[in-house]
Amino acid sequence: MVDRLLGRGGRHPEASLGTEQPEDPKAAVWARVQLARNLKRPHTLELVAAMADEFVELHGDRLFGEDEAVVAGLARIDGRRVVVIGQQKGAETEENIRRNFGMPHPEGYRKATRLMELAERFRLPVVSFVDVPGANPGPESEERGIAESIARSIGLMSRLRTPILAVITGEGGSGGALAIAVADVVIALENAVYSVISPEGCAAILWRTPDQASTAALAMKMTAQDQLALGVVDVVVPEPGAGAHTDAAETARRLKVAIVAELDRLGRLPLDELIDQRYQRYRGLGAFTVVTSAPVAAPERPGLVDRLRDLLEAGLQGLGGPPAGAGRGQDDMPDPPARDEV
Amino acid sequence: MPIKLPSFRGRRDAYPPDLWTKCPSCGEMLFNKQLDKVDRVCPSCGHHFRLSARSRLGLLLDRDSFQERDEGLQSLDPLGFVDQKSYPDRVAAAQLATGMRDAAVWGIGTIEARRVAIAVMDFAFMGGSMGSVVGEKVTRAAEAALDERIPLIVVSASGGARMQEGTLALMQLAKTVAALERLRAEGVPYISVLTDPTTGGVFASFAVLGDVNLAEPNALIGFAGARVSAGTISTELPEGFQRSEFLFRHGFVDRVVHRSDLRAEVSTLLGFLVPIGFDETPGEGTLVPGFRPLSFLTSLAERVSADLSGDGDGRGRTANGRPSAQGALEGNGRPKPPGQPIPASNPEPADPQPAEPQPSTTPAGSERERG
Ligand SMILES: [Zn+2]
Numbered sequence: 017m018v019d020r021l022l023g024r025g026g027r028h029p030e031a032s033l034g035t036e037q038p039e040d041p042k043a044a045v046w047a048r049v050q051l052a053r054n055l056k057r058p059h060t061l062e063l064v065a066a067m068a069d070e071f072v073e074l075h076g077d078r079l080f081g082e083d084e085a086v087v088a089g090l091a092r093i094d095g096r097r098v099v100v101i102g103q104q105k106g107a108e109t110e111e112n113i114r115r116n117f118g119m120p121h122p123e124g125y126r127k128a129t130r131l132m133e134l135a136e137r138f139r140l141p142v143v144s145f146v147d148v149p150g151a152n153p154g155p156e157s158e159e160r161g162i163a164e165s166i167a168r169s170i171g172l173m174s175r176l177r178t179p180i181l182a183v184i185t186g187e188g189g190s191g192g193a194l195a196i197a198v199a200d201v202v203i204a205l206e207n208a209v210y211s212v213i214s215p216e217g218c219a220a221i222l223w224r225t226p227d228q229a230s231t232a233a234l235a236m237k238m239t240a241q242d243q244l245a246l247g248v249v250d251v252v253v254p255e256p257g258a259g260a261h262t263d264a265a266e267t268a269r270r271l272k273v274a275i276v277a278e279l280d281r282l283g284r285l286p287l288d289e290l291i292d293q294r295y296q297r298y299r300g301l302g303a304f305t306v307v308t309s310a311p312v313a314a315p316e317r318p319g320l321v322d323r324l325r326d327l328l329e330a331g332l333q334g335l336g337g338p339p340a341g342a343g344r345g346q347d348d349m350p351d352p353p354a355r356d357e358v
Numbered sequence: 359m360p361i362k363l364p365s366f367r368g369r370r371d372a373y374p375p376d377l378w379t380k381c382p383s384c385g386e387m388l389f390n391k392q393l394d395k396v397d398r399v400c401p402s403c404g405h406h407f408r409l410s411a412r413s414r415l416g417l418l419l420d421r422d423s424f425q426e427r428d429e430g431l432q433s434l435d436p437l438g439f440v441d442q443k444s445y446p447d448r449v450a451a452a453q454l455a456t457g458m459r460d461a462a463v464w465g466i467g468t469i470e471a472r473r474v475a476i477a478v479m480d481f482a483f484m485g486g487s488m489g490s491v492v493g494e495k496v497t498r499a500a501e502a503a504l505d506e507r508i509p510l511i512v513v514s515a516s517g518g519a520r521m522q523e524g525t526l527a528l529m530q531l532a533k534t535v536a537a538l539e540r541l542r543a544e545g546v547p548y549i550s551v552l553t554d555p556t557t558g559g560v561f562a563s564f565a566v567l568g569d570v571n572l573a574e575p576n577a578l579i580g581f582a583g584a585r586v587s588a589g590t591i592s593t594e595l596p597e598g599f600q601r602s603e604f605l606f607r608h609g610f611v612d613r614v615v616h617r618s619d620l621r622a623e624v625s626t627l628l629g630f631l632v633p634i635g636f637d638e639t640p641g642e643g644t645l646v647p648g649f650r651p652l653s654f655l656t657s658l659a660e661r662v663s664a665d666l667s668g669d670g671d672g673r674g675r676t677a678n679g680r681p682s683a684q685g686a687l688e689g690n691g692r693p694k695p696p697g698q699p700i701p702a703s704n705p706e707p708a709d710p711q712p713a714e715p716q717p718s719t720t721p722a723g724s725e726r727e728r729g
Contacts, residue, residue: 157582164562167531170531248529302526
């Protein structure tokens with residue numbers, strides 16, 4: 017299946033959208049999710065090493081510590097000086113433990129923002145490499161403000177006065193990915209995925225079983241091609257052979273071509289224009305309409321709102337909080353609360 | 359234009375008499391009508407029940423001051439998302455159940471005569487989840503605050519991003535935060551009020567970024583679902599994990615505020631955090647001299663009548679046995695916040711210096727798109 021999917025060797029994978037329908041779209045999407053998570057897939061440091069003439073890694077957030085799930089530093093790519101930031105998964109178990117499977121703690125994102133500010137000061141473009149299952153969800157992350165570190169990073173990127181390129185190389189896992197992916201141009205590798213929640217998490221909430229992960233993956237339209245169609249991703253770079261893991265050097269070469277082209281294009285824009293375009297890029301994302309009809313119907317039964325609210329309250333506590341005093345179950349919930357995991 | 363959805367007001371008087379709520383904290387059986395009169399705070403233990411967006415607006419704003427904006431925004435179905443139900447069906451069901459079009463409302467109102475842009479979320483609508491409409495409304499509220507140089511208030515109650523809109527929901531984090539950055543750069547204050555629950559992508563975007571973060575007591579506030587935290591990392595969770603007081607202890611919330619004090623606290627903060635460039639010319643601005651006889655008398659009358667009649671429509675609360683606002687006067691006749699939760703502000707607002715040219719994070723002359 018995977019071979020058939022990827023064996024087309026297309027230079028323009030997006031062009032094949034809709035023209036080549038796999039027999040089982042669910043299996044096809046799931047195959048891509050597996051490719052995006054493939055342990056042998058080239059990760060940030062490997063890609064940077066392959067495409068940069070020079071790279072100096074810098075460490076620490078200056079506030080708490082050093083987070084090896086995020087790598088950052090100064091690189092020269094085809095003669096162009098840039099600041100590189102990326103999540104870093106390990107190639108084997110030992111490294112993965114050290115790097116927390118690429119799941120950053122707050123200090124990882126704060127190291128990233130420190131380097132972004134450095135980039136702005138020295139007028140260096142930022143190239144970020146996104147490959148993250150999600151930010152680290154543990155108690156120590158919450159204690160040190162994982163949400164705050166992500167929100168601050170998003171905010172900084174939205175106004176940083178230097179060009180920003182984001183490259184989704186593998187897993188684009190929710191807020192932990194977006195935290196370093198607010199950019200002027202978002203590039204994705206062909207088999208990268210990008211989603212608001214992991215397919216397992218989505219399935220657990222909406223289908224009430226993680227077994228439906230592939231169903232959820234399909235429903236969320238998380239492939240690079242789908243993200244291109246939605247406007248969340250701007251450029252899809254085809255992977256060689258049966259996927260990036262089969263030829264890391266060629267993958268890096270193709271990415272480098274795309275990165276250099278975008279850096280040169282963005283570098284010609286006046287900064288004010290660049291920042292405004294970046295704002296408008298995100299300002300325009302969303303799908304809504306304006307209806308002029310009378311407001312939606314009132315609840316038919318008086319008190320229904322409060323019944324629902326109380327049911328939801330009990331349900332949420334069943335989900336995440338302490339045991340609810342009222343013994344109502346999660347199954348009473350008409351709509352499970354959408355919780356993006358990480 | 360005035361808020362629609364009169365049903366919210368009407369239903370109060372039409373509760374089925376048998377509708378009781380059991381307090382999840384102390385187990386007390388509470389009559390809903392009574393509970394509403396005390397702004398849904400358990401009289402015996404102080405547990406804060408969730409509030410609808412309408413009740414929240416009534417609690418925070420001067421009576422009849424709210425003018426809803428963009429009430430017609432309705433979500434589309436960009437992914438054609440179907441789980442056990444289709445996304446449009448879920449939206450329709452939530453609309454029918456709540457009388458709201460989506461999980462947030464925004465508009466312009468006043469708090470003790472100060473004009474504010476305010477967005478309020480409602481957990482009853484699909485878990486308060488943030489899709490394109492919620493993101494757009496919060497963004498438009500921020501943009502209006504910037505245009506008018508008035509404070510922004512966002513009251514969050516949300517499980518996070520709305521899965522049914524996929525990454526477009528995720529992108530609302532960037533959209534809203536980018537708009538907040540513009541406020542920040544230009545000295546327009548933003549007060550974030552975090553209520554139960556504020557989790558996931560809403561917490562990790564606009565909710566955590568207030569110039570001042572206020573949280574209601576014991577609200578669930580966190581990034582990851584407790585299930586994730588507990589399951590993924592099999593360690594014991596710290597005491598009070600992801601509750602307001604936990605966030606306070608770790609430095610991410612400025613103040614944990616009882617609901618009966620919330621309006622007064624916000625009002626006091628607004629007395630300090632005056633937008634740079636806000637027009638305070640007497641007779642034109644809504645702020646100076648801070649005392650508007652009519653609105654003051656109105657609010658005093660409301661408070662007194664609320665206390666006498668128990669009209670629980672947002673003012674004159676006696677939740678948890680606390681004294682309600684009596685509208686005591688300061689020297690210049692400004693209504694005094696009840697209980698003085700924060701040292702009283704100087705009645706004269708901060709120096710109205712025009713904005714200094716900021717390092718131009720906002721390109722001059724750029725048009726903010728209004729959709
Ligand atoms: Zn109680």
